[in-house]
Amino acid sequence: xxxxxxxxxFLVMATLMFFAGVYGFITRKNLITxxxxxxxxxxxVNIMLLAFNRYLYPNQLEGHxxxxxVIAVAASEAAVAIAIIINIYRSFHSIDVEKTDxxxx
Amino acid sequence: xxxxxxxxxxHELVLTIITLIVLIADLSIKEDKKQRIIPIAIFLFxxxxxxxxxxxxxxxxxxNMYKISDLQCTMKxxxxxxxxxxxxxxxxxxxxxxxxLKISEFYLLIFSTLIGMQFMISAGSFLMxxxxxxxxxxxxxxxxxxxxxxxxSAEAGVKLILSAAMxxxxxxxxxxxxxxxxxxxxxDVVSLKFSNNPLQTLxxxxxxxxxxxxxxxxxxxxxxxxxxxxxxxxxxxxLSVISKGASAFILIIVLFSVFNSISMIWKPLMYIISVLTMxxxxxxxxxxxxxxxxxxxxxxAQAGFILLGIIGANGVGMTSxxxxxxxxxxxNLGAFGVVSVIYYKTKKENMDDYDGLYLTNPKLSLVMMxxxxxxxxxPPVAGFxxxxxxxxxxxxxxxxxxxxxxxLNATISLYYYLLVVKAMFINKSDNPxxxxxxxxxxxxxxxxCVVGIFFIGFLSVIYSxxxxxxxxx
Numbered sequence: 001x002x003x004x005x006x007x008x009x010f011l012v013m014a015t016l017m018f019f020a021g022v023y024g025f026i027t028r029k030n031l032i033t034x035x036x037x038x039x040x041x042x043x044x045v046n047i048m049l050l051a052f053n054r055y056l057y058p059n060q061l062e063g064h065x066x067x068x069x070v071i072a073v074a075a076s077e078a079a080v081a082i083a084i085i086i087n088i089y090r091s092f093h094s095i096d097v098e099k100t101d102x103x104x105x
Numbered sequence: 106x107x108x109x110x111x112x113x114x115x116h117e118l119v120l121t122i123i124t125l126i127v128l129i130a131d132l133s134i135k136e137d138k139k140q141r142i143i144p145i146a147i148f149l150f151x152x153x154x155x156x157x158x159x160x161x162x163x164x165x166x167x168x169n170m171y172k173i174s175d176l177q178c179t180m181k182x183x184x185x186x187x188x189x190x191x192x193x194x195x196x197x198x199x200x201x202x203x204x205x206l207k208i209s210e211f212y213l214l215i216f217s218t219l220i221g222m223q224f225m226i227s228a229g230s231f232l233m234x235x236x237x238x239x240x241x242x243x244x245x246x247x248x249x250x251x252x253x254x255x256x257x258s259a260e261a262g263v264k265l266i267l268s269a270a271m272x273x274x275x276x277x278x279x280x281x282x283x284x285x286x287x288x289x290x291x292x293d294v295v296s297l298k299f300s301n302n303p304l305q306t307l308x309x310x311x312x313x314x315x316x317x318x319x320x321x322x323x324x325x326x327x328x329x330x331x332x333x334x335x336x337x338x339x340x341x342x343x344l345s346v347i348s349k350g351a352s353a354f355i356l357i358i359v360l361f362s363v364f365n366s367i368s369m370i371w372k373p374l375m376y377i378i379s380v381l382t383m384x385x386x387x388x389x390x391x392x393x394x395x396x397x398x399x400x401x402x403x404x405x406a407q408a409g410f411i412l413l414g415i416i417g418a419n420g421v422g423m424t425s426x427x428x429x430x431x432x433x434x435x436x437n438l439g440a441f442g443v444v445s446v447i448y449y450k451t452k453k454e455n456m457d458d459y460d461g462l463y464l465t466n467p468k469l470s471l472v473m474m475x476x477x478x479x480x481x482x483x484p485p486v487a488g489f490x491x492x493x494x495x496x497x498x499x500x501x502x503x504x505x506x507x508x509x510x511x512x513l514n515a516t517i518s519l520y521y522y523l524l525v526v527k528a529m530f531i532n533k534s535d536n537p538x539x540x541x542x543x544x545x546x547x548x549x550x551x552x553x554c555v556v557g558i559f560f561i562g563f564l565s566v567i568y569s570x571x572x573x574x575x576x577x578x
Contacts (some may be wrong), residue, residue, distance in 0.1 A: 018274075018278060025267075038267065042270075042277065044278075049281050049284065052284055056285065063284060066280075066284070069236060073235075080243050081246070084262040084266060088263050092256060092259075102257050102260055102335075103261075103330075103331045103334050
């Protein structure tokens with residue numbers, strides 16, 4: 001079994017990363033930065049999956065596979081989101097969330 | 106493993122093949138004749154829907170990753186019927202000049218989301234569920250942003266994809282904790298090792314938040330109204346009926362078969378969320394003027410009623426949820442069908458524009474009235490039976506106060522549904538929508554909806570079949 005960095009360190013760091021992402025998602029005004037915050041959250045989840053797999057269940061690979069799929073899905077999500085953001089830029093001439101408020105309440 | 110086993114996933118296989126055929130057909134048709142893709146796609150999807158009704162073999166594939174039984178098969182068939190009606194309704198819209206070059210994109214995106222939903226329903230592990238959910242969500246954002254020239258459409262798309270990404274990150278965090286505490290992502294293993302220790306409860310709540318976002322339960326509903334208003338009408342009906350239905354199906358399967366050991370935790374949670382969802386959805390629906398926004402809030406309220414069946418946690422509950430969504434497809438698509446026909450003929454979608462509609466377009470107003478009566482749950486039409494069984498399911502488990510609140514909410518909902526009926530039949534208008542002919546496919550779709558609304562409630566075969574395949578905790 002590993003004698004290096006304990007599991008808790010990974011979990012604490014990943015949690016901090018995740019909530020940094022949540023904070024960024026809520027406070028940022030630029031659509032691209034919001035997208036980056038979401039990616040940060042997904043990466044935090046990946047770290048957690050890998051740490052759980054490596055430390056608690058070293059004989060199986062489910063966590064590793066899951067992380068691989070999450071990376072692929074995150075990439076495709078970013079592709080579609082950026083395509084839509086480009087479209088937003090064409091119609092609003094800005095990617096600021098405060099400008100994209102044609103529909104409210 | 107031999108090749109016969111693959112036939113177990115024939116819903117998804119046939120749909121994948123159809124998607125590929127549409128893709129290839131699109132490449133081989135010249136630019137000015139792209140409309141030929143419409144009958145091809147609708148015919149192929151009709152074939153797919155019929156193949157779905159062939160008797161199933163129960164089994165699982167890929168080491169329990171994928172499960173199929175009569176229950177999942179029925180759920181998929183219900184979704185197939187709904188998508189078929191939506192395809193018929195969208196013909197007129199796809200023929201417009203704006204969409205000349207991207208007709209097949211609509212079919213490709215809608216079929217891939219449907220494949221995602223069907224894999225999600227058949228999931229036997231959280232990995233499959235997550236992949237299905239994402240396959241159902243990412244193309245959906247592209248569909249919401251389909252009208253490239255309209256800025257509200259792009260706004261709806263970006264709102265959908267960013268909030269969906271956020272919610273799926275939360276859901277993933279839940280799945281990660283489930284994996285960390287149980288050592289597996291497979292439903293069978295997880296359900297044995299799940300108990301109500303704090304970390305697993307947290308994991309469940311995170312997972313549930315992610316799912317609640319998809320069904321747009323309060324307090325996770327804030328994206329709904331904006332996305333519904335901005336998307337093209339037919340995409341809105343797809344979002345509000347098929348997407349919501351599929352997520353409700355997988356939620357009930359997961360709650361009953363994986364999280365059954367902590368039902369004492371999720372029942373009070375459901376209780377509160379159900380009351381909040383019904384009440385807030387109804388109160389916000391009253392003040393809406395835009396028909397799409399109005400139907401968005403009404404669909405939030407309907408999601409609250411769906412929870413009533415889940416909270417019962419018995420066989421009646423699962424039956425009533427499937428039955429309710431089956432009826433909800435016909436009634437909501439009837440209402441959205443009329444809204445879309447009127448929108449593409451006249452570009453009007455406000456409630457005031459519907460004043461005096463009965464005098465000029467009596468048939469459309471009658472269909473709309475029936476659909477709204479069915480959504481409200483007025484006795485002779487099917488919607489009444491759907492709501493009745495949901496209330497029965499909750500009352501059987503002793504939730505009398507919840508049923509009482511739900512009945513109150515059903516009464517409130519009657520008020521705002523009747524506002525539309527009043528606008529169409531009683532209000533006078535100087536400038537009513539002129540008479541127009543509905544196109545044939547949309548007419549066929551509306552006739553299907555009316556037949557469904559009238560007869561499903563009286564065909565007890567449907568309910569008893571659904572009851573025979575459902576299970577409780």
